[in-house]
Amino acid sequence: MLTLDTVICDTPARSFVKNTKNHNAYHGCDKCAQPGKYINRRMTYPCTEYALRTDDSFETMADEGHHHEGPHPFHGSNVGMVSQFPLDYMHLVCLGVVRRMLNIWLRGPLNVRVPANIVQRMSAKQVEMRSHVPVEFARKPRSLSELDRWKATELRQFLLYTGPVMLGSFLDSNMYRNFMLLFSGIAILVSPRLSCHTQYAQTLLRSFVNHFGEIYGKDQLVYNVHSLVHLPEEVQRHGCLDSFSAFPYESYLHKLKKLVRKPEFPLAQIIRRLSEIKTTDSLVNGTAFKKQHFVGPVVGGLSVKSQYGEMTCDKWTVKVSARDNVFVIGNDICCICNIVECSDGVYVIYKKFSHKSLFFTYPFSSDYLNIYAISQTSDTLECVNVSELVQKCAVLPHRDGFVAIPLFHTF
Numbered sequence: 011m012l013t014l015d016t017v018i019c020d021t022p023a024r025s026f027v028k029n030t031k032n033h034n035a036y037h038g039c040d041k042c043a044q045p046g047k048y049i050n051r052r053m054t055y056p057c058t059e060y061a062l063r064t065d066d067s068f069e070t071m072a073d074e075g076h077h078h079e080g081p082h083p084f085h086g087s088n089v090g091m092v093s094q095f096p097l098d099y100m101h102l103v104c105l106g107v108v109r110r111m112l113n114i115w116l117r118g119p120l121n122v123r124v125p126a127n128i129v130q131r132m133s134a135k136q137v138e139m140r141s142h143v144p145v146e147f148a149r150k151p152r153s154l155s156e157l158d159r160w161k162a163t164e165l166r167q168f169l170l171y172t173g174p175v176m177l178g179s180f181l182d183s184n185m186y187r188n189f190m191l192l193f194s195g196i197a198i199l200v201s202p203r204l205s206c207h208t209q210y211a212q213t214l215l216r217s218f219v220n221h222f223g224e225i226y227g228k229d230q231l232v233y234n235v236h237s238l239v240h241l242p243e244e245v246q247r248h249g250c251l252d253s254f255s256a257f258p259y260e261s262y263l264h265k266l267k268k269l270v271r272k273p274e275f276p277l278a279q280i281i282r283r284l285s286e287i288k289t290t291d292s293l294v295n296g297t298a299f300k301k302q303h304f305v306g307p308v309v310g311g312l313s314v315k316s317q318y319g320e321m322t323c324d325k326w327t328v329k330v331s332a333r334d335n336v337f338v339i340g341n342d343i344c345c346i347c348n349i350v351e352c353s354d355g356v357y358v359i360y361k362k363f364s365h366k367s368l369f370f371t372y373p374f375s376s377d378y379l380n381i382y383a384i385s386q387t388s389d390t391l392e393c394v395n396v397s398e399l400v401q402k403c404a405v406l407p408h409r410d411g412f413v414a415i416p417l418f419h420t421f
């Protein structure tokens with residue numbers, strides 16, 4: 011039997027299907043009962059601690075000001091109107107807070123606007139990083155002059171990967187530290203490995219919101235910014251951010267659109283096509299190897315059958331060339347030099363980065379996230395079964411060296 015797990019939508023759609031006031035209303039936060047405050051013609055929610063809404067308080071309409079008159083479409087069902095309508099971080103964080111922050115830096119009040127010559131250098135850095143991002147990223151970093159056309163995935167890439175590496179060189183230290191609070195909180199919540207640390211992420215995101223108001227003005231504490239403090243609780247309930255975000259739907263949307271062949275009954279057409287595909291397609295699963303070669307390097311003790319330059323599996327693509335060859339193995343950052351198929355399994359031949367150091371120390375040491383500034387590899391070749399690869403890393407240029415950042419989010 012099918013059961014409804016969660017309803018994922020953006021903020022206006024969520025208030026529409028719940029029949030509640032929207033996010034610009036005095037009682038607009040759908041997670042807590044904090045009344046909004048009008049500042050500079052914006053509705054803001056300046057407090058980060060307030061009584062939380064519950065499924066019961068929603069059903070009994072304990073806060074009358076939150077609801078429109080009349081029943082909501084889920085009335086009479088067992089759907090939890092607060093617990094099963096999680097906040098979606100694609101809209102809230104990437105398209106919401108990250109874009110707001112970039113807009114303030116580029117076009118905001120003069121006291122917090124980033125000078126035009128610095129913005130130009132930031133854009134140049136973004137463009138320089140194009141040739142360094144791994145193959146898993148469908149979009150490459152773009153210049154800030156194209157910010158209005160940036161998609162949610164590009165804003166996510168900026169928040170989790172390119173931003174933390176480059177912004178320290180360009181922003182005032184207060185602003186950079188504020189950005190790092192947001193980065194750190196979201197990196198924890200998006201990572202399946204770390205997302206159990208919700209309490210810590212809560213502390214980081216609360217600090218971010220409070221500092222954000224101090225730096226950019228209380229009138230910037232709008233719904234999206236305020237709602238960050240509710241995200242850790244959503245993760246506690248539903249798992250890491252990607253398990254209840256709109257990203258998978260958005261990336262699948264163009265495929266769904268192709269299934270519609272005529273204007274009438276689009277939903278019925280999609281369901282019919284999907285069930286056809288399910289029954290006719292056998293699921294092609296497993297690992298694909300490419301670029302067979304015979305040039306090594308290999309290590310002694312392996313009975314090598316074949317050597318390859320590239321391997322793609324469910325999780326990631328491994329290559330022996332730059333951009334896609336750096337992985338976390340054990341506690342080390344390693345550079346893959348060869349992929350070998352042996353009679354008892356597939357192995358990678360690698361060298362460790364012998365010179366690695368912390369990349370940042372605020373709000374915690376970067377090794378907590380396996381992020382390091384790296385320079386040269388050792389000369390020793392080692393080998394390990396591919397199942398031992400822990401995380402793939404993006405290796406991005408930073409000053410005279412490079413920074414390795416594990417790919418936190420789910421692709």
Ligand SMILES: [Zn+2]
Nearest residue numbers: 039041042044
């Ligand atoms: Zn709230």
